[in-house]
Amino acid sequence: MGTVQIRNARKSYGSVEVLHGVSIDIEEGEFVALVGPSGCGKSTLLRMIAGLEEITSGHILIGDRIVNDVAPKDRDIAMVFQNYALYPHKNVRDNMGFALRQRRVSRDEINVRVTEAARILGLEELLDRKPRALSGGQRQRVAMGRAIVRDPNVFLFDEPLSNLDAKLRVQMRSEIKELHQRLKTTTIYVTHDQIEAMTLADRVVVMNSGVIEQAGPPLELYDNPATLFVAAFIGSPPMNFFEGDLVGGTGLVMGDGTRLALPEADPKGRQRATVGVRAEHFDLAEKGWPATVSVVEPTGSETLVMARLAGDVVRVLIRGRTAVQPGETIHLRPQRGSLHFFDAAPVPEVAQMEDVA
Amino acid sequence: MSQARKRRPIGQTLRIVGGVMVSIIFLFPVYWMVLTSFKQQVDIFTSPPTFWFEPTIAAYAEYMTRADILPRLINTVVVATLSALFSIIVGTMAGYALARIQIRGAATFGALILLSRGVPPIALAVPMFLVARNLGLTDQHITLILAYSTFLVPYVMWLMRSFFLSLPRELEESAMIDGCSRYGAFFKIILPISLPGLLSTLIFSMILAWEELLFALVLTNRNASTIPVAIAGIAGDTVNGANWAALTAVGTITVVPVVIFALLVQKWLIKGLADGATKG
Ligand SMILES: Nc1ncnc2c1ncn2[C@@H]1O[C@H](COP(=O)(O)OP(=O)(O)O)[C@@H](O)[C@H]1O
Ligand SMILES: [Mg+2]
Numbered sequence: 001m002g003t004v005q006i007r008n009a010r011k012s013y014g015s016v017e018v019l020h021g022v023s024i025d026i027e028e029g030e031f032v033a034l035v036g037p038s039g040c041g042k043s044t045l046l047r048m049i050a051g052l053e054e055i056t057s058g059h060i061l062i063g064d065r066i067v068n069d070v071a072p073k074d075r076d077i078a079m080v081f082q083n084y085a086l087y088p089h090k091n092v093r094d095n096m097g098f099a100l101r102q103r104r105v106s107r108d109e110i111n112v113r114v115t116e117a118a119r120i121l122g123l124e125e126l127l128d129r130k131p132r133a134l135s136g137g138q139r140q141r142v143a144m145g146r147a148i149v150r151d152p153n154v155f156l157f158d159e160p161l162s163n164l165d166a167k168l169r170v171q172m173r174s175e176i177k178e179l180h181q182r183l184k185t186t187t188i189y190v191t192h193d194q195i196e197a198m199t200l201a202d203r204v205v206v207m208n209s210g211v212i213e214q215a216g217p218p219l220e221l222y223d224n225p226a227t228l229f230v231a232a233f234i235g236s237p238p239m240n241f242f243e244g245d246l247v248g249g250t251g252l253v254m255g256d257g258t259r260l261a262l263p264e265a266d267p268k269g270r271q272r273a274t275v276g277v278r279a280e281h282f283d284l285a286e287k288g289w290p291a292t293v294s295v296v297e298p299t300g301s302e303t304l305v306m307a308r309l310a311g312d313v314v315r316v317l318i319r320g321r322t323a324v325q326p327g328e329t330i331h332l333r334p335q336r337g338s339l340h341f342f343d344a345a346p347v348p349e350v351a352q353m354e355d356v357a
Numbered sequence: 358m359s360q361a362r363k364r365r366p367i368g369q370t371l372r373i374v375g376g377v378m379v380s381i382i383f384l385f386p387v388y389w390m391v392l393t394s395f396k397q398q399v400d401i402f403t404s405p406p407t408f409w410f411e412p413t414i415a416a417y418a419e420y421m422t423r424a425d426i427l428p429r430l431i432n433t434v435v436v437a438t439l440s441a442l443f444s445i446i447v448g449t450m451a452g453y454a455l456a457r458i459q460i461r462g463a464a465t466f467g468a469l470i471l472l473s474r475g476v477p478p479i480a481l482a483v484p485m486f487l488v489a490r491n492l493g494l495t496d497q498h499i500t501l502i503l504a505y506s507t508f509l510v511p512y513v514m515w516l517m518r519s520f521f522l523s524l525p526r527e528l529e530e531s532a533m534i535d536g537c538s539r540y541g542a543f544f545k546i547i548l549p550i551s552l553p554g555l556l557s558t559l560i561f562s563m564i565l566a567w568e569e570l571l572f573a574l575v576l577t578n579r580n581a582s583t584i585p586v587a588i589a590g591i592a593g594d595t596v597n598g599a600n601w602a603a604l605t606a607v608g609t610i611t612v613v614p615v616v617i618f619a620l621l622v623q624k625w626l627i628k629g630l631a632d633g634a635t636k637g
Contacts, residue, residue: 052530073536085527089549102536146535 002028002063002153002186004049009058011044018044020210021058029184031177033201035191036233037350041210042190046156049188050079062154073102078147079156082163084139086131086146092118093127096145117149120179137168144176148183155187161196173199194234198222206230208348228342231276233350237304237315239340241347243274258310260289263336272344279304279317281338284324288331291316293324305330387612394605401601416602417610425587426607433567433583433611436498440505441562447506448513449555453543455514456521457529467518470511481507482575489576496580504572509562516561520554521547553625560622564615584611 004026011019019041026032034042047053049060051072059066067075078099086095096117097110105113118124121141131139140160147155160176161169177200180187191197197204198218205215206229213233214226225231231239244254249265252275266273291307291314298321305316305324309332316332324330392408393401394417400410420426454460455467485504486495494500524547532542548555570585577586588611591604 050530050534052533071538072530072533073538075534077534079531079534081527081531083525083527085525085531087528087532087546087550098532099535102541146531150535 003061004154004186004188005059005061006045006049007059007061009045009048009060010056011041011048011053012056017056018210019048019056022207022210022212024205024212024215026186026188029186031180031187031189031200031202033189033191033197033204034207035194035197035204036207036213038192040207042192042207043158045207046079046158046188046190049154050077050156051075076153077156078150078152078154079158080143080147080160082159084131084143084163086139086142088131091128091130092123092134092142092145095131095142096149099146099150113149113151114145117145120148120182121145136164137172140164140168140172144179148179151185153186155185157187157189159191160189161191162193169196176200195236198234204234206233208233225276225340228274228276228345229348229350231340231342232348235278237279237317238350239276239278240312240314241274241276242309242312243272243344243346245272246270254310256310262339263334264339266341268341270341270343274342274344274347276340276342277334277338279315280319281335282314282316282332283335284316284318284322285331285333288333290329291332293326293328293330296322296324296326298322307332390605390612391609393601394609396602398602416606420603420606425582426584426610429582429584429587430610432498432577432581433585436501436505436581436583437563437566439498440502440509440566441559443502444506444509444513444562445555445559448510448558449517449551451510452514452517453521453547456518457526467514471515474508474511478508478571482571485572486575496577496582498581500576501573501581501583504576505566505569509565512565513558513562516558517551517554520551524550556625557622560618560625564618567615568611
C-alpha cells in the first residue's frame with residue numbers, strides 16, 4: 001500500500017530543531033511535491049521518510065505500518081538523489097539490478113525487469129556502460145531506472161533535476177510526469193523550484209523554516225495563497241505587493257503618501273495590510289495607479305512590462321503585444337476580485353529559480 | 358592546454374630541466390649504492406671513483422649466505438606484511454566509522470589518535486621494551502607487529518577516513534535503500550570503490566614497516582631482528598670498519614622491494630583516478 005502519513009514529525013540536530021511538527025497525509029498514487037527555499041527542511045523530511053534520518057518525535061506511516069524504527073531496506077521505497085549516487089564500479093545493468101539482487105530475485109526475472117525499465121527510459125544501448133561514461137542526462141535516467149525496476153510502494157525524489165541544464169530539466173520534467181501517469185506509484189518529490197512543483201504535482205506542499213505554510217493542488221495555491229510567503233513564493237513572474245494603511249475601505253496609503261484606490265475592500269477589515277496583485281491581473285486604463293515604464297520584455301504571446309510605482313518595481317503581464325514604451329506613464333487598474341490581503345509585513349525574500357518554460 | 362604550452366615553451370623546458378636535475382640529485386646516491394654493491398674491494402676505493410670496473414656478485418653471495426641476513430630478510434617480510442595487513446583491516450574500519458557514523462565525541466577521539474602519532478617513537482620504545490619483557494615477548498615477531506601497528510593503525514585510519522569523506526554518502530544510503538545493511542553497503546559498494554586507495558595505503562604501510570629501525574633495534578636482538586638492524590650493524594662496525602661492499606649489497610636488497618612497491622602504488626593510484634572512483 002503506497003499511502004504515506006506524516007504525523008507531527010519533528011527533527012532536531014543536537015539542540016537545534018529544524019522541523020517543527022509537520023503533518024501530511026499522502027494518498028495511494030498521489031504525486032506530492034515538497035517545495036520551499038533552500039534550508040527549509042525538505043530533504044530532511046524526505047530522508048526521514050526514507051529512514052536515512054532518525055525521527056526525533058512524531059510518527060511516519062507507510063501503508064498502515066509505523067516505520068519510525070524500520071530500516072530503509074525494509075520500507076519498500078526507492079529514492080533518486082540529486083547527485084544520482086550511481087555505483088561507479090557497476091555498469092548500468094548492474095546498477096539497475098542491484099536492488100533486485102539484494103532481494104534474491106532470480107537472474108532471469110532481473111534481466112526481464114531491467115530490460116523493460118531500460119526500454120521505458122531509452123537506456124537499451126547503454127546497459128553495459130559504467131556511469132562515468134554517461135552524460136548527466138543519461139546518469140539521471142539510470143538513477144530513475146534504478147528506482148523503477150524495484151516497483152516500490154513509494155518513490156522519493158530529492159531534487160533529481162537540479163544538476164541538469166535548463167533544457168534537459170524541462171524535458172525530464174515531462175518524462176517524470178509521464179512516468180507517473182503510467183506507473184501510478186505514490187511519489188514524493190522535493191524541489192526548490194516552484195515551477196517544477198506546480199507542473200508535476202497533484203498536490204504541492206510549501207515549506208518554510210521547518211513548517212508547512214500551505215498544502216493543496218497547484219492552482220489552489222496560486223489562486224488562494226494562505227500566507228504572504230506562499231503568495232511570494234508561488235508564481236512567475238512573482239506577485240506584486242503594496243504595503244500601507246487601509247483608509248476608508250478601498251484606499252491604500254503607502255509609506256511615501258501615495259494613495260492607491262482598490263477595487264474592493266479587505267474582507268477582514270485590517271488597519272494595515274500588504275496587498276498582493278498578480279502581474280496578469282492588471283488592466284491598462286485611462287485612470288488608475290500611475291507607474292513609469294522602465295523595461296518592456298515581449299515574448300510574442302505576451303509582454304512583461306516592468307514599471308516603477310512609488311519607488312517599487314511593478315510587474316505587469318499583458319496578453320499579446322503592446323505599444324507601451326519605456327519612460328511612458330501608464331495607469332494600472334487591478335481587476336476586481338484579484339486582490340490578496342495579508343497582515344502588513346515585509347515581503348519575504350524568496351530566491352526564485354527562473355526556469356525556461 | 359596545448360595552446361598554453363605553445364605560448365610558454367621556455368617555462369615548460371625549464372620545468373623539465375629542473376625536474377631532471379632534482380631527480381639526478383635524489384637518485385644519484387641510490388645509483389652509487391647499487392653500483393658499489395657490484396664492485397670489488399679495490400674498485401670501491403680507487404680515487405677518483407670509477408664507473409668502469411669488472412662487476413662481481415661476491416658481496417651478495419657472501420652476505421646472502423651468512424646466517425644473519427637471510428633470516429632477517431624473512432623477518433622483515435613477515436613483520437612488514439602482517440603489521441600492514443593487520444593495520445589496514447583495523448584502520449580501514451576505524452576510518453570508516455570516524456568518517457560516517459555520528460557518535461558523540463568521535464571527532465575528539467579521532468584527534469586523540471592522531472595526537473598519539475605526535476609522540477616521539479623513542480619515548481614509546483623503552484616502555485614497550487619493558488612491557489614486552491614482562492610479558493616474555495622480547496625478540497618475538499608478534500611484538501614487532503604490535504609495535505608497528507601502534508603507528509600504522511592511526512596512519513591507515515586517517516588516510517582512509519579522508520578517502521571515505523570524499524565519497525558521497527548517498528552511495529551507502531542508496532545501497533541501504535536498495536536492500537543492504539550498513540555492513541552490506543560497506544562491503545558491497547564502498548570497499549570495491551576504495552580498492553585502489555586501499556591497496557596504495559597497504560603498500561605505504563608496508564614501506565613504513567619495512568624501513569623501521571628504532572623499535573626493531575630496541576625490541577629484538579636475534580630471532581625477530583630485521584634488515585634495517587643488520588644495516589645499522591654493518592655500518593656501525595667499529596671493530597673492522599664499515600664493509601662497503603656488504604653495506605651496499607644489503608642496502609640494495611632492502612631498497613629494491615620498496616621501489617617495486619612504489620611503482621605498484623603509482624599504477625594503482627592512476628588506475629583509481631581513471632576509474633573515477635570518487636566521482637558519482
Ligand atoms: N546533519 C545535519 N546536522 C545539522 N544540521 C543539519 C543537518 N542536515 C541538515 N541540517 C540543517 O537542517 C536544515 C534543513 O536542511 P535540509 O533539509 O537539507 O534543507 P533543504 O533540503 O530544504 O534545502 C538546514 O538548516 C540545515 O542546515
Ligand atoms: Mg535539500
